[in-house]
Amino acid sequence: TEDDEEEKSIETSAIVMATGFKEFKPTMIDEYRYGKNPDVLTQFELSCMLSEGTLARPSDGGEVKDIVMVQCVGSRDEEYKRDCSKLCCTFAIDNSLSIIERVPDAKIRIIYMDIRVPFEHEMIYKESRDKGVDYIRGRISRIWEKDGKTHVQFYDSLLNQYFEITPDLVVLSSAILPPDGTRELSETLGYLIEDDGHIKELYGKLRRTETRRRGVIAVGGVTRPQFVFEAVTDAQAGALMLHTELQGGSIEGVARGAVLDVDDCVGCSLCAQQCPRGVPLMIEQTDKEEEDEEQKFIFIASIDTLLCHACGVCQSLCPTGATQLNFLSNDQLWSEIEATLEGAGPDYPITLCFYCEECSVSTIDIVGTRKMNYPASTRLIPVPCAGRVSIIDILKALESGASTVMIAACETDRCHIGGTGNEIAQVQVDVAREILTAIGWNGERVDMFRMFSAEPERFTTAINEMVKRSKELGPTPVHKGTSGKWMEASK
Ligand code: SF4
Numbered sequence: 001t002e003d004d005e006e007e008k009s010i011e012t013s014a015i016v017m018a019t020g021f022k023e024f025k026p027t028m029i030d031e032y033r034y035g036k037n038p039d040v041l042t043q044f045e046l047s048c049m050l051s052e053g054t055l056a057r058p059s060d061g062g063e064v065k066d067i068v069m070v071q072c073v074g075s076r077d078e079e080y081k082r083d084c085s086k087l088c089c090t091f092a093i094d095n096s097l098s099i100i101e102r103v104p105d106a107k108i109r110i111i112y113m114d115i116r117v118p119f120e121h122e123m124i125y126k127e128s129r130d131k132g133v134d135y136i137r138g139r140i141s142r143i144w145e146k147d148g149k150t151h152v153q154f155y156d157s158l159l160n161q162y163f164e165i166t167p168d169l170v171v172l173s174s175a176i177l178p179p180d181g182t183r184e185l186s187e188t189l190g191y192l193i194e195d196d197g198h199i200k201e202l203y204g205k206l207r208r209t210e211t212r213r214r215g216v217i218a219v220g221g222v223t224r225p226q227f228v229f230e231a232v233t234d235a236q237a238g239a240l241m242l243h244t245e246l247q248g249g250s251i252e253g254v255a256r257g258a259v260l261d262v263d264d265c266v267g268c269s270l271c272a273q274q275c276p277r278g279v280p281l282m283i284e285q286t287d288k289e290e291e292d293e294e295q296k297f298i299f300i301a302s303i304d305t306l307l308c309h310a311c312g313v314c315q316s317l318c319p320t321g322a323t324q325l326n327f328l329s330n331d332q333l334w335s336e337i338e339a340t341l342e343g344a345g346p347d348y349p350i351t352l353c354f355y356c357e358e359c360s361v362s363t364i365d366i367v368g369t370r371k372m373n374y375p376a377s378t379r380l381i382p383v384p385c386a387g388r389v390s391i392i393d394i395l396k397a398l399e400s401g402a403s404t405v406m407i408a409a410c411e412t413d414r415c416h417i418g419g420t421g422n423e424i425a426q427v428q429v430d431v432a433r434e435i436l437t438a439i440g441w442n443g444e445r446v447d448m449f450r451m452f453s454a455e456p457e458r459f460t461t462a463i464n465e466m467v468k469r470s471k472e473l474g475p476t477p478v479h480k481g482t483s484g485k486w487m488e489a490s491k
């Protein structure tokens, strides 16, 4: 009861949202008579009846021999749920077979727009047709009650004809929705919500169980309609993800992310504006020593490393180096660049490729497993997100002897961190090209290439293009020892 409700606080490092889904109750759609006629049920209600062994007409307990199932109730409907609920065709077929098992001479009609059955469910679809389930392509016109019977009028679009029948049961294949409270909880837990109310995954291909909020995992039907075996796989992936995060005992112990040196922050707010996760906050502070009243109040960034998704976008944008990833600082990356480019020179032109550890890495993996060829004069450096690479990093690579520099990133709108890391990288590349052109180098020495996570040909084509440019453009001013003032300035 409400009196028993008690608010408790517990300390935790992670929260798993495994709250499943709920079935849409179409009480507001008059034509189905759901909630008004007791012999109109949903598939879930029919499943309960079947598992309890109580298949009978709810209105009078009479036997059930004639059943009509109506597909896509509330699904594929602009007013309720725009897309397909994926599970309900299979539910309808499963329930039909269960009824036939109990009542072999039952007449079952399924009125559908399309039958959508994934995987091996195609086999039970065939089995149901073989056992006499009648699939009718069309729509329900109306349902009404007369003389103690349920009347259904439907339109058969293949025969272009209306029919009227009096079934014992009407079963609605209702839309699959996220459970109540999912949207409300998003404000507290910080995850994002899809248009249809399900929890938004961080990145559909590679980080499916993660949400926008680090430490909040979402698995199973709460993210989208799923069959049991899919939800189990999802849960295993979520558990693995948590295990990795918590192996040090708590997230705090192993947190990878941005750390801030407040003394170096000049309050430009670039990090707060561009962080795809909204992590940096600008906090107002008072400079006690400042006498000028207007200058007294300053804004300084604040970053909670636990919320950070470790993309490095803020680091590449920060003008003072105040925010840096605790596992890939500027100094660390520059040392890596120098070591990687050892031996590069006019006689051995090298193309340096920064690649995103989340998306392009899969492509490069495929290149390796397929034993595809690309020039040996290529060097690869992984970064957590293409957006981690700054203009300075690109210039540093050229200063260290690279002939050409490229970034391998994901396609537009496919940034795995759910943000615009790839677009930030594009800006860095564009500006680096402009700088190079302005100082008399050739901007063509730098470029960015987009690819999905399984497009090895696009990767090798990009590498070949940059290696070709290295040869065509010849030695860089660094190789020739004529970079002069720019080298001084860059130092
Ligand atoms: S699974 Fe079938 S019934 Fe459900 S929304 Fe998709 S097409 Fe309609």
Ligand code: SF4
Pocket (backbone or CB within 6 Å): 257, 258, 274, 275, 276, 277, 278, 279, 280, 303, 307, 308, 309, 310, 311, 312, 313, 314, 315
């Ligand atoms: S590393 Fe990425 S997620 Fe973390 S604060 Fe910086 S921009 Fe935001």
Ligand code: SF4
Pocket (backbone or CB within 6 Å): 260, 264, 265, 266, 267, 268, 269, 270, 271, 272, 280, 300, 301, 314, 317, 318, 319, 320, 321, 322, 323
């Ligand atoms: S980008 Fe750097 S200097 Fe600017 S507010 Fe963020 S941490 Fe401070």
